[in-house]
Amino acid sequence: MLLDAPRRPLRLADAPTPEPGPGQILIQVNACGVCRTDLHVADGDLPDPKLPLVPGHEIVGTVAALGTGVSRFRAGDRVGVPWLGWTDGTCRYCRSGRENLCDEARFTGYDIDGGYAELTVADERFCFPLPEGYPDLQAAPLLCAGLIGYRALRMTGDAERLGIYGFGAAAHIITQVALHEGRRVFAFTRADDEESQSFARELGAEWAGDSMGPGPEELDAAIIFAPAGQLVPAALKATAKGGVVVCAGIHMSDIPSFSYDLLWGERVVRSVANLTREDGERFLALAPQVPVRTQVEAFDLENADAALERLRTGHIRGSAVILPGRPEEGTSK
Ligand SMILES: [Zn+2]
Numbered sequence: 638m639l640l641d642a643p644r645r646p647l648r649l650a651d652a653p654t655p656e657p658g659p660g661q662i663l664i665q666v667n668a669c670g671v672c673r674t675d676l677h678v679a680d681g682d683l684p685d686p687k688l689p690l691v692p693g694h695e696i697v698g699t700v701a702a703l704g705t706g707v708s709r710f711r712a713g714d715r716v717g718v719p720w721l722g723w724t725d726g727t728c729r730y731c732r733s734g735r736e737n738l739c740d741e742a743r744f745t746g747y748d749i750d751g752g753y754a755e756l757t758v759a760d761e762r763f764c765f766p767l768p769e770g771y772p773d774l775q776a777a778p779l780l781c782a783g784l785i786g787y788r789a790l791r792m793t794g795d796a797e798r799l800g801i802y803g804f805g806a807a808a809h810i811i812t813q814v815a816l817h818e819g820r821r822v823f824a825f826t827r828a829d830d831e832e833s834q835s836f837a838r839e840l841g842a843e844w845a846g847d848s849m850g851p852g853p854e855e856l857d858a859a860i861i862f863a864p865a866g867q868l869v870p871a872a873l874k875a876t877a878k879g880g881v882v883v884c885a886g887i888h889m890s891d892i893p894s895f896s897y898d899l900l901w902g903e904r905v906v907r908s909v910a911n912l913t914r915e916d917g918e919r920f921l922a923l924a925p926q927v928p929v930r931t932q933v934e935a936f937d938l939e940n941a942d943a944a945l946e947r948l949r950t951g952h953i954r955g956s957a958v959i960l961p962g963r964p965e966e967g968t969s970k
């Protein structure tokens with residue numbers, strides 16, 4: 638499925654089999670998660686994507702062929718491909734353990750063709766072996782919603798009372814991890830979004846309610862997954878002194894101005910950008926211990942636009958996942 642230009646529907650196309658270059662692997666895609674970032678790329682919220690582009694950066698697949706010099710994987714291995722697709726390894730960020738901030742980083746399904754396809758290639762150094770016990774469909778959302786959600790959770794330190802704003806794919810995974818770590822979870826959604834609120838309670842949130850109001854008690858930290866800038870002052874208002882508000886999305890509407898009183902008391906507002914390979918290794922080791930269980934809604938490859946539209950309108954419970962196998966192998970939707 639190709640994005641020819643932002644704000645245009647994806648187009649089903651026949652493309653030649655990609656050739657794995659040195660250090661790259663050719664992957665038969667078994668499943669590819671749909672991330673909110675894919676929506677931001679398709680909607681033109683993020684600048685200068687590769688065009689035409691195969692979106693998708695939560696890829697679960699099987700190694701089909703090896704480029705020269707590949708040493709980590711063999712044909713037939715199951716691999717995961719995340720958002721971080723390449724870094725230069727030489728800039729000041731890469732040299733200080735912050736490759737997520739690399740000036741020259743290239744991202745899967747943005748600068749590099751991704752997983753809304755039957756075949757893709759990836760740099761083996763940025764792929765992950767995946768934990769056994771997760772079928773392909775259930776493993777896909779771990780690769781961005783899980784990894785970047787986990788990085789955001791780490792940024793909250795040891796906060797006990799955790800507010801989660803926006804209850805989509807990342808929230809449904811990170812709630813499980815947070816509870817496993819002994820935290821208490823409060824879910825903030827649109828006031829009338831009873832479906833998301835009941836989903837959050839089912840997953841163990843002790844309260845779910847209106848994101849613009851206060852919770853039942855103060856928060857020690859908040860993570861904002863929804864791309865709505867007005868949530869930043871709302872989350873600050875709900876957070877206790879010394880607490881952090883983590884903005885975990887790649888794109889957000891403008892943050893309205895707010896009184897300094899909301900920040901005063903050593904409150905912190907910060908963003909989380911991308912992931913490091915270390916985040917991935919740590920989270921993929923932790924997920925089966927929790928154990929994180931992902932809830933997914935499956936779509937055939939040619940229905941990728943329908944998956945994006947359901948995500949855009951807030952109708953996905955958990956994660957949407959695309960199954961590029963032939964239709965008779967996949968799940969129709
Ligand atoms: Zn770098």
Ligand SMILES: [Zn+2]
Pocket residue numbers: 672673674675694720781782
């Ligand atoms: Zn993502």
